[in-house]
Structures are given as C-alpha cells and as structure tokens.
Amino acid sequence: MKVTSLIEEWQTALEIEIAHLRKRESTGIYIEEGRCLRKDESTFIYWFTLGYSASLPEGSNISFKTGGRLLPGVVISSEERECIIEFEQFIGDPVSGGQLFHEPWELLEKLIERLDEAKERHGKASRISDLMFPSERTFHHTAAVKNTLHEAYLRSKHNPVTYLWGPPGTGKTFTLARVAAYHYSEGKRVLLLSHSNAAVDVLIEEMRHFLFEHDRWKSGEVIRYGINRKSYQDEVTDLSVTQLLEQQDPKLALEKDKVETYRRKLKKKLSKSFSHYDSERLSQLEIHYQKLKEQLKRREGGLVDDARVIGTTLSKAAIDPLIYAEEFDLVIVDEASMAYVPQVGFAASLGKKIIICGDFKQLPPIAGSFHPSVSKWLKEDVFHLSQVADSVEMGKEHPQLLLLPEQRRMHPSISAFTNHFIYHSKVGDHPDAAKMREGILSREPFPREGSILLSLQEGSEWGETERGSRWNVLSSLISVKLVMRALDDGIRSIGIVTPYRAQARWYNLLIQELIEPLYQREKPTIYSATVHGFQGSENDMIIFDAVDGTAHEKAGSLFTRSGSERLINVAVTRARGKFILVANDEFMKRSTNPLQPIHQLINFLQTTGFVRSGSDLMESEISSIKKLKWYSVQDQKRILNDLHACKEEIIVNVNSISDIPSEIMSALKDAESRIVVKILCKQYTDEKYHIKTEKSTTNVPFLSMDRKVLWFNCFLTGEHHRYPYQIRMFSRRIHQQFFKLIQKTP
Numbered sequence: 001m002k003v004t005s006l007i008e009e010w011q012t013a014l015e016i017e018i019a020h021l022r023k024r025e026s027t028g029i030y031i032e033e034g035r036c037l038r039k040d041e042s043t044f045i046y047w048f049t050l051g052y053s054a055s056l057p058e059g060s061n062i063s064f065k066t067g068g069r070l071l072p073g074v075v076i077s078s079e080e081r082e083c084i085i086e087f088e089q090f091i092g093d094p095v096s097g098g099q100l101f102h103e104p105w106e107l108l109e110k111l112i113e114r115l116d117e118a119k120e121r122h123g124k125a126s127r128i129s130d131l132m133f134p135s136e137r138t139f140h141h142t143a144a145v146k147n148t149l150h151e152a153y154l155r156s157k158h159n160p161v162t163y164l165w166g167p168p169g170t171g172k173t174f175t176l177a178r179v180a181a182y183h184y185s186e187g188k189r190v191l192l193l194s195h196s197n198a199a200v201d202v203l204i205e206e207m208r209h210f211l212f213e214h215d216r217w218k219s220g221e222v223i224r225y226g227i228n229r230k231s232y233q234d235e236v237t238d239l240s241v242t243q244l245l246e247q248q249d250p251k252l253a254l255e256k257d258k259v260e261t262y263r264r265k266l267k268k269k270l271s272k273s274f275s276h277y278d279s280e281r282l283s284q285l286e287i288h289y290q291k292l293k294e295q296l297k298r299r300e301g302g303l304v305d306d307a308r309v310i311g312t313t314l315s316k317a318a319i320d321p322l323i324y325a326e327e328f329d330l331v332i333v334d335e336a337s338m339a340y341v342p343q344v345g346f347a348a349s350l351g352k353k354i355i356i357c358g359d360f361k362q363l364p365p366i367a368g369s370f371h372p373s374v375s376k377w378l379k380e381d382v383f384h385l386s387q388v389a390d391s392v393e394m395g396k397e398h399p400q401l402l403l404l405p406e407q408r409r410m411h412p413s414i415s416a417f418t419n420h421f422i423y424h425s426k427v428g429d430h431p432d433a434a435k436m437r438e439g440i441l442s443r444e445p446f447p448r449e450g451s452i453l454l455s456l457q458e459g460s461e462w463g464e465t466e467r468g469s470r471w472n473v474l475s476s477l478i479s480v481k482l483v484m485r486a487l488d489d490g491i492r493s494i495g496i497v498t499p500y501r502a503q504a505r506w507y508n509l510l511i512q513e514l515i516e517p518l519y520q521r522e523k524p525t526i527y528s529a530t531v532h533g534f535q536g537s538e539n540d541m542i543i544f545d546a547v548d549g550t551a552h553e554k555a556g557s558l559f560t561r562s563g564s565e566r567l568i569n570v571a572v573t574r575a576r577g578k579f580i581l582v583a584n585d586e587f588m589k590r591s592t593n594p595l596q597p598i599h600q601l602i603n604f605l606q607t608t609g610f611v612r613s614g615s616d617l618m619e620s621e622i623s624s625i626k627k628l629k630w631y632s633v634q635d636q637k638r639i640l641n642d643l644h645a646c647k648e649e650i651i652v653n654v655n656s657i658s659d660i661p662s663e664i665m666s667a668l669k670d671a672e673s674r675i676v677v678k679i680l681c682k683q684y685t686d687e688k689y690h691i692k693t694e695k696s697t698t699n700v701p702f703l704s705m706d707r708k709v710l711w712f713n714c715f716l717t718g719e720h721h722r723y724p725y726q727i728r729m730f731s732r733r734i735h736q737q738f739f740k741l742i743q744k745t746p
Helices: 003-023 105-120 122-132 148-158 172-185 197-213 241-248 250-272 276-297 300-306 314-319 341-348 372-377 388-393 412-421 473-488 501-519 564-573 585-591 597-608 637-645 662-671 732-743
Strands: 029-039 044-050 061-066 069-079 082-087 099-101 161-165 190-194 222-224 309-313 328-334 351-358 401-403 451-455 464-466 469-471 493-498 525-530 539-545 575-583 610-613 628-632 649-656 676-683 702-705 709-712 725-730
Touching: 003 105, 003 122, 003 341, 003 372, 029 276, 029 732, 044 250, 044 276, 061 082, 069 276, 105 122, 105 314, 105 341, 122 341, 122 351, 148 161, 148 172, 148 351, 148 401, 161 172, 172 190, 172 197, 172 328, 172 351, 190 197, 190 314, 197 222, 197 309, 197 328, 222 241, 241 250, 241 276, 241 300, 250 276, 309 314, 314 341, 328 341, 341 351, 388 401, 412 451, 412 564, 412 575, 412 597, 451 585, 451 597, 464 732, 469 501, 473 493, 473 501, 473 539, 473 575, 473 628, 473 709, 473 725, 493 501, 501 525, 501 732, 539 564, 564 575, 564 597, 575 585, 575 597, 585 597, 597 610, 637 662, 637 702, 637 709, 637 725, 649 662, 662 676, 702 732, 709 732
Parallel strands: 161 351, 161 401, 190 309, 190 328, 222 309, 328 351, 451 575, 451 610, 493 525, 493 539, 539 575, 649 676
Antiparallel strands: 029 044, 029 099, 044 082, 061 069, 061 099, 069 082, 464 469, 628 725, 649 702, 702 709, 709 725
16 A cells, blocks of 8 residues: 555544544533633633543633533633633523533644645655554664663664564663663654653653763753643753743743742632632633743743753644654654554654554554544554554564563562463563562552452442443442552552443542542542553552443443453553452353453452452441441441431432331431432332332432432342441532432433
C-alpha cells in the first residue's frame, strides 16, 4: 500500500469517529450545584461544583444540559471538582442540577490537518512509511551491545525506527530517559511524547534526575511544555515552562501566586456560604487571573525555541505550531500502545529517528464508532498494525523490536501470574524484586500475603447496571474497609480498579466522603478508576473489584470478549506489593470458560495465592467510623433508634414485603402517622400489615432516612446467603449519589 493511501485511510477513520462523537449521547459530567458569579449584558459567568473530579481544557467549548435545554459555553477555568464557565445567557441562580458535555473532536480535526501536511511533504511521508512497514534489516552494530539499555541507544542512533517492548515494571521510563539524555548530550534535539500528561511528566522528570546527578543539567534546555499534572519534587524548580517563566519575571509570578491563594480562599468561603459580594469578587479575580496567565503564555515561544529537549502530549503537538512546525533529530513516543496509530504516524513525521515504546499486551486505544475503518485504525495499537507484534505471537522476533526482559515493580507472588499467563515466560523477576516489596507485603490487610482472593458470594444479587455500566454497593463498602486497614498500617499508595465507570465514580465519592477526611495528615495517594484509567500507573496496593454477580446473570463482555487478557494484565500489574481481587469467584468461574483470563486468574489465586471469604472478616477487622458503621445482623436496636429519630421521610426498598423483620415493620407503621413512609418492593405478598407499597426499580435492599442516612443488609435475603453485618452510612452526598444511580437503573 502506498503511504499516501494509508494516510487517507487514517483520515477517513478519524472523520467517521468525529461524526460519531458529534451525534453520540454522552452521560456528561453531573453538576451538584451552580451559582451565577457575574451578570453583564451578554456575559454570564457561573461557578459549578461537579459530581466528581474532571479536567476541562481552558478555552474549550462545552454544552450545558438543563431542563431539556442544551446551552453552549466556554471554560474559563477547571480544577478538580470545580469549574467556571461563561455563557451568553442567564440559566438561573442557583442551578441545582444539569450536565456538562465536552467532546474533544477538535483535536481529531487538527490531527487530520497535520496528516494533510505529511502527505504533501515527501520526507514526512517517508518517515510514516518506515514506521508502518519496518525494514527487516537493522543498521546498528550488534557485536558492540553491552546491555539492553546500550542496545536501545544504538538502535535509536542507527535505525529509522526502534520498537521498544516494555512490559510492566521492566524499566521503560529508566531506559527512555537515559537514551534521550545520551542523544541530548550529543547535541541532538529530542521530542518526548505520550498520549497522557502523566506519562510525559514521569519521563521528563526522570531525565532531569539523571542529567542532574551527572552534572549535565542546564536550566532551560530540557523543558516540560503544556499542562503538567504531577507535583515535582521540591528541588525541581526549572523544568516546566511555567516554572521557567516565573523565574524570568518573579514579580509577575508573585502576583499570580497571591491571586491563586486568594482565589482558593474565596472558593472555599463561597462553598460554605454564598454571598453576592464574594461572587462578584471571585468573578473579577478570575478575569485578572486569566490575564496574568496570558502574559506568561505569550513568552512561551522563546523558551520552546531555545530548548533542546521538549516533553509534551501527542494532542498538544498536533495543535501547537511551536511543536508541529519543527523538526527533531529523535522523537520518543511513550505508552504508544494506547495512542491512535494516526497520532503515532504524525509523531514519526516530526523526527529523523523515532522510538516507539509500549506494551501490546496491555490495553489498546479507545474509540466510540463501530465502523470497520475505525475498528481497524483507531482500536488497535501500532505494534499490531505494523505487524511487529504478529512476529512475536508467531514465535519469532522482529528485527526492529527490542524487549525489556526483567521486571522490578511487582512482588514475585503477583508477577508469577502475568509472567506465565500473559508473557509466556519471556519476562522474569529481578533478583531483588521480593526484597524490594517486603515492606508492603508485611502490612495489613492480610500480612505476609501478596496475591489475595477475597471471595464475596454475598451481596452480588444486589448488582445493578447504570447505562450499561455495572455497580455493586456491598463490594465497594468492603473494599473501602480494606483500604482503611491498609492506611492504618502505613500503606500510602492505593488504587481501586474496576472494569466499570459507574463503580469507579461511586468509589471516588466514597473516598472523598469516608476516607480523605480521616487521613488528611498522612496525605495518602488513593483513587479509583476503570482499568483504562490505571494504565501507566502503579500503587503499593491494588484492589480489583470485579463487580459482576448473580444479579447480572452472566459475566460482563469485558471479561469474556477477545482481548480480555489485556484488561486483566493491566489490573494485576499495577500492584507493587499487594494485589486483592474482590469477586464472586464461584459466579465468575461458572460464567466463563477455563481458558479465559479472569478464570485463569481466579484459579491461580485459589491454588497459589491466599483466599479469604468476605463473610469471614472478623468484627475487629471491620472498624467503624462516624459516617460508616458496621453492626451484626442480629442487632436491630440501632435501626429502630434511627427510625424513631427520623423527622421527615423514610424510604424502604425490598424484594418482598415479607423480607422486612416484624420489629422494623411495626416501627414503620408507627412512623406513618407523623412522617412520610414509602415502601418499594418487587413483589407484594403481605396480608398481615396491609401497608401501601410502590413498585421498586432496584435490586438493592436499603433503608433511607431523612435523605442523609442509608442502611444496607438490614432485611432478610430469602434463598441468598446473608452477609453477617449491617451497614449504616451517614452522608448527604453519598445518599444523593446513591439515589441518582438507582433512579437511572433500567
């Protein structure tokens, strides 16, 4: 195939994906509340609190959906769970709900433009051809190779394209940073790229560390361009463009710091008590803040022109002429297996030589359209589409592929699974891997154990599906308790992985409400995301909540479809010292065949790992806090106290009214005379109390009181085995989100 025809196929796939994004109905980002900060003749500035943390690019276009209307707006600023948006019309004040939509198809349109430019220039097109049709011949001196790092450097110096295969923990960042440093030291200009800001931050900071240790660091020659999400170490003061600009103009930097501090204080004050004076002040401050940032931004061009090494994202490179109009001696693309192939092709067009680094055994890129062209070019990685990976799967070694063969990240009790089932013994453990992770292994939960199966048979009948995304209350609450045990014993880096977005969002709310307030001094790193959100990261402890259970009838397609080994691989290999699978293992094995990876993982944990039943967790292991308390299922006194103290509303949800214990039913009847009592159930079989019921829409049995207290597992469960503890949650935010989830359940 001619390279121009190949590029045109890429552009067609991108155009189809753009069309899909434009017409797709997205769930958007839910708004908890919003206030109008400023009203002018044609400008209305709103401050929103979001349902979860989100990153909206400043200056990007959004749509706000409320009351059946879809209103356009522009992002002024966005930080974690807060954003400030400018609209052309008044949308009310206060705003009690709605959804923000941001679809980044503009980035794909810019990529199409860059590919047009590549078609028109023979040199750029030739580089794309070298990438996609790699030669069977290499030009580096194999006899001179000293070690894997040296070979990576020699390959990148003498070959147009180097494919570097870096399984988890094998030193990708270490290798790339040093290869880049060697080229930089030889006077070459280097561009470091990745699909994510996080990957760029880690790589360029590692390069800075290496150069600094070898007395080769020169301020301003190696820079991080674009938004950096990572907090650098204290001694790193001259790496990002922002840091360098602030050093050039300390007065402007000091003014910006003062504004940022006052801005934070105003936002905190407004979140507690809204006032029109403070809202107007914040609006004026926001405009001043944007002007300060614009002054700094105008000076960026000079820094980028002077730099010898630039680190930025693939998206930034495609939209910014300071990058795409330049030519580099070497381009390095990290985490390339998660990038669209047209993005990698564009990156190749920018450099005389290119290193493609990634792991084709991990997750491929994501696209929304099911069109064959999109599936071919936007849902598979560059290793497979260049047929480099095919050689490996046929038992051969492609001449342009270099494997990093030794992992240091995981304790061997964890890596044993992936080394055998995913990498087929091509990857081994560093001799010190076990010793390096001993400190994590020895801590709670489950001291001295690295690979754990928490078998949770109970509560999986509560499983729900929200817009196709599954979630489960009980597995999440048990996982939260495991996290708290780990934090109490000194583990400070924890990730909760789940295949489903709805469960990940629910987890992050639980973390914000139940965990973060208790461990503010320790400042642990703890978060939840889908498996895709964890690729490229690592944590001391990983909990993998499979979510699926009897209510879902069969295992989700994420576990059963072709390529599911990539999902399992990423979930397992994020863990340094502890990996805990929380799953209804009997259901999962019954719903999958023995050759499917989740089945193999459960077998591995059952035979070589440590297995514990969720119902066997001792009461001492499930300590209570004010917002989350655990009681024996025999103890109804606590529930009855809450029912008697209720002042406004009680909502009960059960499968059958006969599941409600008689003492609780009597308390509900008594409460009917003074407050609202609603009983929701799937089937009505009671003839004793003659109480009015409504149709239930959820499998989750619960008691809701005054829109702030939730009780779970306080009813009989029929033929299902009952978890031995009742759970009481006290949080308006959790209550509100729980009801949003069950109301959207089909």
